[in-house]
Amino acid sequence: MTKIAIFGVGLIGGSLALCFKGKPGITVVGHSVRESSAAKYLERGVVDHATTSMREAAEGADFIFLCVPVGSLEQYVYDLSQLDLKPGCIITDVGSTKASVAASAKRVQLGEAVFIGGHPMAGSERSGVEAASFYLFENAFYVLTPDESTPKEAIDRLTELLAYTRAHIVHVRPDEHDEIVGAISHLPHIIAVALVNLVRGYNNSNSLYSVLAAGGFRDITRIGSSDPVVWRDILVNNREVLLKLLRKWQGGTNAFIEMLENEDGAGIERAFTQSGQFRSKLPERRKGMIHSVYECYIDVPDHPGVIGHVATELGNSNINLSNIQIIESREDVPGVLRLSFRKQEDLDRAVEKLGQIGYSVHF
Ligand SMILES: NC(=O)c1ccc[n+]([C@@H]2O[C@H](COP(=O)([O-])OP(=O)(O)OC[C@H]3O[C@@H](n4cnc5c(N)ncnc54)[C@H](O)[C@@H]3O)[C@@H](O)[C@H]2O)c1
Ligand SMILES: O=C(O)C(=O)C[C@]1(C(=O)O)C=C[C@@H](O)C=C1
Numbered sequence: 001m002t003k004i005a006i007f008g009v010g011l012i013g014g015s016l017a018l019c020f021k022g023k024p025g026i027t028v029v030g031h032s033v034r035e036s037s038a039a040k041y042l043e044r045g046v047v048d049h050a051t052t053s054m055r056e057a058a059e060g061a062d063f064i065f066l067c068v069p070v071g072s073l074e075q076y077v078y079d080l081s082q083l084d085l086k087p088g089c090i091i092t093d094v095g096s097t098k099a100s101v102a103a104s105a106k107r108v109q110l111g112e113a114v115f116i117g118g119h120p121m122a123g124s125e126r127s128g129v130e131a132a133s134f135y136l137f138e139n140a141f142y143v144l145t146p147d148e149s150t151p152k153e154a155i156d157r158l159t160e161l162l163a164y165t166r167a168h169i170v171h172v173r174p175d176e177h178d179e180i181v182g183a184i185s186h187l188p189h190i191i192a193v194a195l196v197n198l199v200r201g202y203n204n205s206n207s208l209y210s211v212l213a214a215g216g217f218r219d220i221t222r223i224g225s226s227d228p229v230v231w232r233d234i235l236v237n238n239r240e241v242l243l244k245l246l247r248k249w250q251g252g253t254n255a256f257i258e259m260l261e262n263e264d265g266a267g268i269e270r271a272f273t274q275s276g277q278f279r280s281k282l283p284e285r286r287k288g289m290i291h292s293v294y295e296c297y298i299d300v301p302d303h304p305g306v307i308g309h310v311a312t313e314l315g316n317s318n319i320n321l322s323n324i325q326i327i328e329s330r331e332d333v334p335g336v337l338r339l340s341f342r343k344q345e346d347l348d349r350a351v352e353k354l355g356q357i358g359y360s361v362h363f
Contacts, residue, residue: 004161005061007031007054007076009041011124012094013067014132017046019164031057037129046129058083063161066093071233074104077115087112090158094118096181096230097237098145098174114154117145117174119181120167127227135322135342142167145174182241187249189231190242192224215336294347295340298359310337313357319350 004020006013009030021028030047031054032038038050051057058064058080066076073095080091091113093101098117105115122140124131142162146155159169172180199217203209235242259267300306307324314321323340341347354361 002026002063002161003029003061004063004065005029005031005057006047006065006067007057008066008068009037009046009050009129009132010067011127011129011131011136012120013065014041014044014046014129015134015136016065016067016094016120016165017041018132018134019137019166020161021046021048023164029057029061041129044129046132054079055083058085060086061089062086063158064089064091066091066095069230069233070095070097070101070237073101077101077104078108080113081108081110085111085113088154089113090154091115092118092144092158094120096185096234098143098172098177100237102145102147102174114151116150116154116158118158118162119143119145119177120165121181121185122167125223125225125227127230137165137167138342139344140167142169143172143177144169145172145177147173178238178241182238182245186234186238186242187245189223189226190235190246191249192221196221196224294342294344295338295363296347296351296354297362298337298339298354299362300335300337300359306335307337310339310354310359313353314339314350317349317353319346319353321346321350 002025004017004026006017006028009017009032013030017028017030020026027049028047030038030041030050032041032050032052035052038052041047041050064080064085066073068076073093076093077091085091089112091105091110092115095101095117096119098119102115102117105117120137120140120142122137124136142165144155144158162169195217199209199213256268256271258264259271298310300310307326311321311324320342321339322342323338325338325340326335339350341350351361
């Protein structure tokens, strides 16, 4: 039996557990510091066993996944180093920053266990085991941060196990990871939160702000609902990189101030064009970095029953819809529905079907 121990069975730990559970020869043990959480993991069928004992979870484990907030990782690595781990045990983490945990693992004696840092580039603004999904990592990139001293055999074994996530493995140096992910994930979270809080302030004196908040505001601020503790830890941990990025960002907002003061329409046009060009080259439909699902949009008349019609037509064609959302609906004006699918194949079939029955589909 291959024993996999998961510490912190929340969004990410729970999604990993769902990928591994029930696979041939695998048993998944979930650990929580709280009895009630351990009981919940079992109730939801996410793990085979659950315990509040670190020793019980870790001993005999072939793989240990640390899926707790970044601020707790160092302590977990240290606590594990005090246990009698199975020779060859691979300890990995899923933290959104990589340099500090890699350094922590170097500071302790892990005996015959091996540490390999990891970070699946997929997630959600939701948290907890309730938000866990078997599909979360599908087609996403999954960063591993081995170094020259990491045995190749251990990297291969972890890579083989992670095939169950259906993610694409990439190797990145921890400090390079933190620089890049600071810009494409951490800074956007700060911007979303700052923007929501700016509008929240205005809304306190005029509630029309939230009433009128439509697609643009919702699209750019979805991640502003992310878990406060998880993100406190990420930002504090990556503060050096983020301070640098925020100073750069100030330069970006100052450039807009200048363009507006100078009524520099050409400059604004250029900024939007450059941004659109870069964005259009991003791997749009790949799950992870940009979209966490396969999505398309359809224009719909604003009348009751349209959602039912779309869902029924897709259901009748055996196309699995994972989510349907009205993103724009105004009286007498066509609305827009966002349809989400878990697989590229479902999206492709839906696009064909919706086209056949007269809907205008776009991405
Ligand atoms: N949320 C994302 O989109 C995302 C994506 C990739 C990686 N990550 C990383 O994954 C890790 C887990 O994040 P998540 O989104 O699954 O969060 P989560 O809140 O859904 O899950 C965290 C789990 O850790 C437990 N936990 C919380 N504080 C703890 C503490 N102090 N000690 C022990 N256990 C504690 C919680 O009970 C929960 O089971 C973090 O390190 C985060 O940086 C998050
Ligand atoms: O899609 C989201 O909601 C996410 O926040 C996912 C996201 C990201 O910023 O892309 C967040 C944190 C991670 O560590 C990796 C992925």
